[in-house]
Amino acid sequence: DAGVTQSPTHLIKTRGQQVTLRCSPKSGHDTVSWYQQALGQGPQFIFQYYEEEERQRGNFPDRFSGHQFPNYSSELNVNALLLGDSALYLCASSPTGMNTEAFFGQGTRLTVV
């Protein structure tokens, strides 16, 4: 089992550009959540996808959007990048349910210059 895989591992973008980050969930998991972790901070919940729909959203602007595909993989898109978007972006997958455990990928380190 490959676990949760994210790509790319590192990315450098310029202010104003757009970026797409990708996540493949652990086998058997149908729910994907995205988190942003700024340097020296705890992760912040961006949104969660289940059944190809955004089910919950944290306090992030509409510049942050996502998608979930039929195979449960997911993308996080960020438009009009700001310097403050520089962070580690973490993807977590879990089976549906209230008593489940989230498994995390290694993250994508995004640097905006």
Next chain:
Amino acid sequence: AQSVTQPDIHITVSEGASLELRCNYSYGATPYLFWYVQSPGQGLQLLLKYFSGDTLVQGIKGFEAEFKRSQSSFNLRKPSVHWSDAAEYFCAVGARAGNNRKLIWGLGTSLAVNP
């Protein structure tokens, strides 16, 4: 509002010494509580979780945590720290998100271990 507080930003202990990392939460319903560890360049690894039942929870790598509802706490402990335990430790509460849960995190405690 739902929140998690980790009062200690940075802790240094000697190898072989005991460890306790503090976590306090604010959540209106029965909390689902987690401790994760993050090593440099690594993803987040689950150490242990509390959903219900026995309030003393055993985890991996010799860690344990005790849920105390009266104190809204879920402190992480280890009787004897190893140098490899140096890492960032995060406490999180699982808040309801539809039919699933989202994690609300503390700011983390950075653990350094002296030889």
